[in-house]
Amino acid sequence: MITNYGQPLSNALERMKKALFRPFDIIKWINIGFTAFLAQLPGCNGGGGGGGRNSGFKVDDFDWDKFYSFPVTALDWLTSHPLWFALIITGVILLVVIATIMTWLNSRGKFMFLYNVVNNRDDVVKPWNEYRKQGNSLFWWQFIYGLIVLVVFVLFIFYCFQTFKNIHEGLIPEITKFGFIAGMVVILFGFILITAYISLFLNDFVVPVMYKHQLPATKAWSKFLALAVQNMGSFFIYGFFIFALKIAVAIAVIFAAVLTCCIGLLLIMIPFVGAVVLLPVSYTFRAFSIEYFAMFGEDFNLLNEKSEIA
Numbered sequence: 001m002i003t004n005y006g007q008p009l010s011n012a013l014e015r016m017k018k019a020l021f022r023p024f025d026i027i028k029w030i031n032i033g034f035t036a037f038l039a040q041l042p043g044c045n046g047g048g049g050g051g052g053r054n055s056g057f058k059v060d061d062f063d064w065d066k067f068y069s070f071p072v073t074a075l076d077w078l079t080s081h082p083l084w085f086a087l088i089i090t091g092v093i094l095l096v097v098i099a100t101i102m103t104w105l106n107s108r109g110k111f112m113f114l115y116n117v118v119n120n121r122d123d124v125v126k127p128w129n130e131y132r133k134q135g136n137s138l139f140w141w142q143f144i145y146g147l148i149v150l151v152v153f154v155l156f157i158f159y160c161f162q163t164f165k166n167i168h169e170g171l172i173p174e175i176t177k178f179g180f181i182a183g184m185v186v187i188l189f190g191f192i193l194i195t196a197y198i199s200l201f202l203n204d205f206v207v208p209v210m211y212k213h214q215l216p217a218t219k220a221w222s223k224f225l226a227l228a229v230q231n232m233g234s235f236f237i238y239g240f241f242i243f244a245l246k247i248a249v250a251i252a253v254i255f256a257a258v259l260t261c262c263i264g265l266l267l268i269m270i271p272f273v274g275a276v277v278l279l280p281v282s283y284t285f286r287a288f289s290i291e292y293f294a295m296f297g298e299d300f301n302l303l304n305e306k307s308e309i310a
Contacts, residue, residue, distance in 0.1 A: 002234045002295050005241050012287035019120050031122035033276035038109020041102045103142050108135035110207050117286045118302050134210045141217035204289035212302050
């Protein structure tokens with residue numbers, strides 16, 4: 001079991017400093033930052049949360065009957081307002097089209113960014129064209145996988161809604177309420193954990209396998225899973241190590257935002273600008289994954305003499 005994460009991280013930091021600071025070249029930063037921006041597009045799933053004031057709201061004051069009858073009420077309202085129904089359907093279709101385009105750009109961008117990190121380059125056009133076939137294969141895999149995740153999540157939300165409705169109506173015995181709620185929490189946690197690991201493995205290992213061996217996504221997954229089964233502990237700990245690193249980075253970003261009176265935070269909130277500003281971070285994470293993956297043998301080594309750290 002390979003659990004040496006310190007050396008790959010040290011190599012990744014050295015690779016990042018060599019590429020971005022020795023010497024510093026703003027044009028190179030912008031070019032690589034653009035490929036990093038494309039590679040991170042579907043990750044821009046920003047969720048917001050509005051702060052709230054204590055307005056004296058009490059749970060007992062809430063009309064739960066209206067809440068649980070909302071789906072039927074909403075459907076009746078939509079059928080009686082066809083114009084609004086058409087506008088909502090159009091909006092949903094537009095969102096699907098935008099999400100599809102972003103996924104397609106992201107799929108190609110992952111190979112562009114990986115190419116530049118592996119080869120210490122800042123090319124845009126060459127990797128865009130060279131990895132078109134792999135990018136399209138990755139797009140279809142991500143598209144189908146995204147649909148499956150969406151369907152499973154919607155079904156889970158429906159299950160939770162129906163369960164809480166049954167609890168509210170007294171259809172579930174008091175003694176089993178906790179079991180149902182605990183089950184939903186466990187399912188949600190498992191869903192989040194599984195999808196997080198799939199996304200991590202796809203980006204950090206499956207894409208490099210596709211890149212090195214010129215394989216489609218499904219065959220690359222098969223090749224990676226054959227390795228992962230034999231080294232399950234290593235890759236499982238890898239996920240927690242990445243999670244810890246991202247927490248550390250988030251803390252550092254918040255600290256930097258405070259020091260700059262939130263000016264830095266405003267900059268990184270602008271998608272492309274943020275990708276350029278945070279390029280040392282994304283570059284290090286990308287380099288770390290390939291440095292770690294190379295430890296499993298030549299079949300998973302993307303590094304070459306030209307790209308080795310001096």
